[in-house]
Amino acid sequence: MTDARPPDLARLSLNQATTQRWTLREAVDGCFRAxxxxxxxxxxxVAEAGGAVASARLIRDAGLRVSSLCRGGFFPAATPxxxxxxxxxxxxxxDEAAEIGTEVLVLVCGPAPDRDIDAARRMVEDGIxxxxxxxxxxxxxxxxxxxxxxxxxxxxxxxxLAQANGMVERLDxxxxxxxxxxxxxxxxxxxxxQIARAAGRILGFHISDWLAPPPDVLLGRGMMGDGVIxxxxxxxxxxxxxxxxxxxxxxxxxxxWDTPGDQVLARIRERYPDC
Amino acid sequence: MTDARPPDLARLSLNQATTQRWTLREAVDGCFRAxxxxxxxxxxxVAEAGGAVASARLIRDAGLRVSSLCRGGFFPAATPxxxxxxxxxxxxxxDEAAEIGTEVLVLVCGPAPDRDIDAARRMVEDGIxxxxxxxxxxxxxxxxxxxxxxxxxxxxxxxxLAQANGMVERLDxxxxxxxxxxxxxxxxxxxxxQIARAAGRILGFHISDWLAPPPDVLLGRGMMGDGVIxxxxxxxxxxxxxxxxxxxxxxxxxxxWDTPGDQVLARIRERYPDC
Numbered sequence: 001m002t003d004a005r006p007p008d009l010a011r012l013s014l015n016q017a018t019t020q021r022w023t024l025r026e027a028v029d030g031c032f033r034a035x036x037x038x039x040x041x042x043x044x045x046v047a048e049a050g051g052a053v054a055s056a057r058l059i060r061d062a063g064l065r066v067s068s069l070c071r072g073g074f075f076p077a078a079t080p081x082x083x084x085x086x087x088x089x090x091x092x093x094x095d096e097a098a099e100i101g102t103e104v105l106v107l108v109c110g111p112a113p114d115r116d117i118d119a120a121r122r123m124v125e126d127g128i129x130x131x132x133x134x135x136x137x138x139x140x141x142x143x144x145x146x147x148x149x150x151x152x153x154x155x156x157x158x159x160x161l162a163q164a165n166g167m168v169e170r171l172d173x174x175x176x177x178x179x180x181x182x183x184x185x186x187x188x189x190x191x192x193x194q195i196a197r198a199a200g201r202i203l204g205f206h207i208s209d210w211l212a213p214p215p216d217v218l219l220g221r222g223m224m225g226d227g228v229i230x231x232x233x234x235x236x237x238x239x240x241x242x243x244x245x246x247x248x249x250x251x252x253x254x255x256x257w258d259t260p261g262d263q264v265l266a267r268i269r270e271r272y273p274d275c
Numbered sequence: 276m277t278d279a280r281p282p283d284l285a286r287l288s289l290n291q292a293t294t295q296r297w298t299l300r301e302a303v304d305g306c307f308r309a310x311x312x313x314x315x316x317x318x319x320x321v322a323e324a325g326g327a328v329a330s331a332r333l334i335r336d337a338g339l340r341v342s343s344l345c346r347g348g349f350f351p352a353a354t355p356x357x358x359x360x361x362x363x364x365x366x367x368x369x370d371e372a373a374e375i376g377t378e379v380l381v382l383v384c385g386p387a388p389d390r391d392i393d394a395a396r397r398m399v400e401d402g403i404x405x406x407x408x409x410x411x412x413x414x415x416x417x418x419x420x421x422x423x424x425x426x427x428x429x430x431x432x433x434x435x436l437a438q439a440n441g442m443v444e445r446l447d448x449x450x451x452x453x454x455x456x457x458x459x460x461x462x463x464x465x466x467x468x469q470i471a472r473a474a475g476r477i478l479g480f481h482i483s484d485w486l487a488p489p490p491d492v493l494l495g496r497g498m499m500g501d502g503v504i505x506x507x508x509x510x511x512x513x514x515x516x517x518x519x520x521x522x523x524x525x526x527x528x529x530x531x532w533d534t535p536g537d538q539v540l541a542r543i544r545e546r547y548p549d550c
Contacts, residue, residue, distance in 0.1 A: 212428030
């Protein structure tokens with residue numbers, strides 16, 4: 001770092017997907033060493049660490065806070081009973097979010113079970129509607145995360161912030177909002193209009209970068225500063241829309257996964273002040 | 276084929292990118308053998324075949340017609356002189372389109388030279404505006420092709436049909452319209468609204484399929500029927516919007532490129548009636 005002063009890390013969060021090879025304990029310890037005050041765990045890692053209650057203790061003991069839990073969602077399915085199972089799983093995810101001590105459950109909404117993408121979009125909205133009462137009961141908010149359209153076939157039929165905003169407005173609950181991930185929305189000609197439209201309902205902000213050309217469909221995200229996203233402009237827009245919560249660094253990248261975690265966190269600290 | 280009758284191939288066109296290993300002559304011969312009446316050549320292949328005039332003769336002698344020429348575009352550049360060079364290249368592309376005997380030049384608009392995607396979008400619109408008079412002179416129309424947002428960083432800052440329609444409306448010329456490629460637009464929650472909005476200004480329709488998950492960023496397109504795109508619904512929408520021209524099959528896929536061209540064309544003939 002050219003600047004000797006420590007950057008203001010107060011809002012910085014490590015989304016656990018960035019250090020895929022670390023267990024939750026390793027990630028918590030890494031954040032502690034790096035002075036990163038927030039962490040965004042994933043449910044599979046939480047389960048491996050002994051569940052949400054044990055994970056909450058682990059995180060709290062290190063003095064960290066939980067920015068969000070990844071992830072609920074995956075609502076569309078071919079049959080009513082399969083859709084009910086997905087809703088049950090989202091209720092469990094809400095339990096885990098409450099137990100681990102975060103107010104935000106990130107929703108990756110899921111792909112269509114067949115070619116009918118519009119029907120799948122209705123299943124998503126119906127599924128979210130079905131879990132809102134339980135979210136309210138558990139004091140957790142559901143953050144609809146529009147994914148990049150490159151994931152429309154296998155991960156999420158919700159692919160634009162306009163679409164997520166429309167759902168949030170129709171569902172009209174204080175327990176439903178959006179998560180804005182720069183990687184998923186940066187390309188959108190409407191992104192600034194839609195961030196403004198989401199004012200007051202932004203529940204999370206995720207950063208990484210878009211490499212050009214992307215080296216991989218799933219594992220091609222870049223470290224902030226290595227790509228073409230206007231990170232500062234997007235952050236300013238999200239802040240102008242009232243979001244002042246944690247900023248999660250979420251990077252799916254094989255090369256970064258293969259780098260020792262402490263080095264990755266050092267690089268995040270170095271790049272974060274320019275984001 | 277289960278149906279012994281030959282399918283109605285009158286509108287079928289082979290976009291040359293589908294048979295990447297074939298020269299233009301080989302592609303023309305292949306179309307002739309397969310009974311495919313249209314071809315959409317690429318400029319690099321046209322140059323290899325001796326230029327547009329020689330290529331026109333080759334195509335005409337086989338009784339084929341040219342559905343479009345790929346591609347113009349790539350307007351954004353870091354300096355005014357570099358942008359003028361791009362415009363000059365588009366004028367040459369218009370010459371080649373006229374010489375090869377098509378009324379349609381497909382535009383892949385190009386990426387930003389830096390992180391300023393909005394500025395690059397203005398450069399695209401300015402670039403198209405600059406070549407409209409020459410397009411009119413040569414009797415060729417410019418088809419703005421929105422590319423999938425996964426190409427926003429390296430191929431096109433024009434990524435939605437809404438955006439292309441906006442440009443077409445502002446440019447307001449009979450020589451500017453859009454090309455609709457199902458692979459690029461299928462994910463868009465607004466696609467049917469935007470196809471209807473493009474009525475009368477659709478200059479091309481390209482088909483392939485979206486594999487889930489995509490095996491590659493650039494070379495991951497699928498043969499029609501192998502993926503999740505609602506091809507018949509999109510075709511019906513494009514036809515309801517007045518488009519009755521050729522339907523180009525354009526598949527960038529390494530495995531298909533590695534398959535003998537005649538087999539690829541046979542598969543296209545087999546799948547096309549269900550598209």
